Amino acid sequence: MTFPRFLKQYAALVIDWLKTRRASFVWRFTLLYTALLITLIAVVFFVLYQLSIGEISRSYQQQIQLITQQQRLFNEQMSEEEYLAQFSDQTQQINNIILAYQNAETTYGHLTSIPNNLLACPAQTAFLVDSISELRFYIGCIEPLANGRLLIAFDDENLYFLRVQFLRAGVLALLLTLALGILSGRYLSTQLLGRIKGINDTAKVIQSGDLAARIHISHRNDEFDLLASYINRMLNQLEDSFHAVSGVTDSIAHDLRTTLGRLRLRLESHLHSINDTPINEEQLQEMLEDLDHILTTFSAMLELSRLEDKQARSQFRHVDLNQVAEDVIDLIQPLAQEKQQTLSLIITPQSFIQGDKTLIFRAMFNTLENACKYTDIGGTIEFITTPTGFIVKDNGPGIADEFKDKVLQRLFRLESSRTSPGYGLGFPLIKAIAQFHKGKLELQDNQPGLQVHVTLCAHRP
Known part of the structure; x- marks a missing residue:
């Protein structure tokens, strides 16, 4: 198996895993939470970078601009000898800025020579200086003067080191945030989805016909326990209603069977003896009373249902x-x-x-x-x-x-x-x-x- 093919298969597995997790609300919430947290950390590090390393870099830029203007003014107002004298004093007093002046004769200041490929100020160029003990990077520019060139630069080695350390800390913080998000998602998936699975399992048991099943309530008394208690109360009411309906059905069946059975026996008896003994008024009245009993029962049931359902039309x-x-x-x-x-x-x-x-x-x-x-x-x-x-x-x-x-x-x-x-x-x-x-x-x-x-x-x- 080639390496690119392995990467494609691995990427496909990762995509399938993400699609599976995407169906879960907990993982969607975790991804959103992790993305927001990573964005917040990135913004914080950007602000800290601007307030620290960015501020140091801007300070160097301002110093270079100020020294450039000062040296240009001195060069215009002084003779060559006077300018070289003050330039030597300036280079001895400044430690964090590299100064070098080159005329037709020689180079003065911190460097023995000035590179030829540097850009004119205010544009800046990075260049390498070979000192006695090490190679160091500097960032600076060339300012053309009347009798020569002025190099103004600062040591970029320390800033580069700070940038590297800062970026490493930022990457580490983002990786830790990502790991924290994944662990949080795993924990939420285990805890929350486990509780939801318990509710779903109970619902399946009830759906299969076991009305006595109830959701487990833990000792934590959290929102899931509160939800479970409400669902259990609802299930208790539904079970009571089901048993009540069953009881009502049995009662109606018993009453109707007794009354209708008695009425059928009377009708059957009179049917067989109708030629010999016709039905009299008293017998018809008894059968009407049985029918009235049935109709009264149903009328009362309908009236009760309308009242319980608040459907009775009434003006108070x-x-x-x-x-x-x-x-x-x-x-x-x-x-x-x-x-x-x-x-x-x-x-x-x-x-x-x-x-x-x-x-x-x-x-x-x-x-x-x-x-x-x-x-x-x-x-x-x-x-x-x-x-x-x-x-x-x-x-x-x-x-x-x-x-x-x-x-x-x-x-x-x-x-x-x-x-x-x-x-x-x-x-x-x-x-x-x-x-x-x-x-x-x-x-x-x-x-x-x-x-x-x-x-x-x-x-x-």
């Missing part, structure tokens, strides 16, 4: 809770009298809110109906209006703490056999109406019995 108005409560008492009173229950209304003065009067009436009626339904014969029920809602208290069997959250789910019934009348939508509908009014529903113990606290608005209007 000024509602007197006391007036609505009195209307509800008048409607529910026959049911309470049938069970010989004591139903009392306690009114709070000035109970006015902004809301939907029909929905508020529905929430009050459902709450009282549940209380009358589950309170024993001869029980006591209190209906209390508050400035922001209402409270219903009874001395019935109550609800155990482990079921207080479950009864707020759709179609959940404390009776597993599901033989008693009802749809399991009473409390969910009340809760949806309360949330629709920016309020809430709370179930508390009445010892014995149950307290239902319904808040319809957070603040009074």
